[in-house]
Amino acid sequence: MTTTTAASAPTLSDQVASASQVAPSQRAHAATRRGVRTKLSAAVLVAATAFGFLFGFTAPSVSPVTPPAPPSAAAVSTPAP
């Protein structure tokens, strides 16, 4: 079962359009907020870069997980008396 309701009247699109208008003072606030966000992003970027270099330059230069060569025949052979 379905039912439909319908009617005709002026649209609300004009109201919606006017509601979305932004006053100059609000634009100034928005610009201020963008400035704050930019500074925050810059601070996080600088911190991430600093930590990245720190971790990268202090990382081991020789891998502790490189397998050693298998014991060679010479190494395991007993020296001649």
Next chain:
Amino acid sequence: MSQRVGVRASSPGSRARPETVLVTMSVVGFLLAVWPIILPLTRGQGLPLLPFLAHVCGMLAGYGVLVLVALMSRWPFLERSVGSDQLARWHSAAGRTVLTLILVHAWAATQAWANVRGESIAAALRDVLGMRGLIAATVGTIVLIVIAILSARAARRALKYETWHGLHLLAYVAVALSFLHQLAGPDLTGHRWLQVGWALAYTHVFALAVRHRFLAPLSLARRHRLRVVSIEPEAPGVVSIVVSGEHLDELRAESGQFFRWRFLTPDTWWTAHPFSLSAPPTNSTLRLTVKSLGDGSRLLQSIDIGTWVIAEGPYGAMTADRRTRPHVLLVAGGVGITPMRSLFESMPLDEDQDLLLLYKVADLESAVFREELEWIARGRGARVHYVFGGDRDSLSASGLLELVPDLLERDVYMCGPPGMSDAVRGQLALAGLPAMQLHEERFAF
């Protein structure tokens, strides 16, 4: 339980096609996978199968972890380009792949060690775990395995969203635990700038998550000072919560979008739930509508007036600016009516344009916003068409074409439970609706 995994964020800003994002990630992954093959060749060495597997899987797993964190960082560029729901699906698929790579890497490396040393696998495992950073990496892997098991569909159903979400956050700890092992891996050591690059990639991706998951909501909370000002029952187990705040126009939220809401009460402060705006936003108020589907949403039914709120967003691309055609069909199912109700009120509409809302509900009595919808319909010259309970014909391809003869000339916006959405999506495609004309928001936990 969360009610939604949303779609593309549409607030202004740069964006890329999802395919471009996917191809870029794949190309970087391919280059990293090739590096462990190039490295021994430049040294004139061969690479037996097991070490080859260990190296390639290790590099790809390390990169995959980065991708996993980036996908869930709420980075606006990715949210706009790909969409929250698609990002969540990619994250889920990539998570399974990365875990497989980690396990293959661990097995191949240990087995290769055992072969080289002529040891048993147990002795090799003991040797390997004794190396610097390996215990931490192993603990991290175990944590990731537990998270993966709990994220499996069956396990997830048995868990509260809040519990699952809390455990999932441990993944960050698991990744941090494996970081030293990655930097000290044989593919990076001896190449200082490669180590620096790898470390920079990790710190920047973690910074993205910190910036957008933690600092951005705090910054918004400080600026907008959101508080609950009213709670209105809409239907059994469904309430609308009106939140007031300052400078809300700066959010540039639109009908069809959603926020992740964190209500600062002792019981609810630690999880953020995604809920759509159920009315067009104003400069001082936002309204969301919550159906009791789990512990989190049940607690919100009786939240105190005056409760402080942190809202993260807006997210979602199911907005009027995605429209390509003059006429519009909105399809809603269950609590998926919330973003549709907001769009129904604010979708720009000229006199020669038609707006039809198709609302699937169990019966007329259980329809949420019934009076509001009829009031909006009267005010706009729009129509609401209810589809009840077991009526499957109306949502079939032929039923839809009969109900909306100019269906193919319309943009269709849809939000509903996964079963209904999947079925209607298929029927719309069967009816011949071009995919570009379907704008969808899927909600699920």
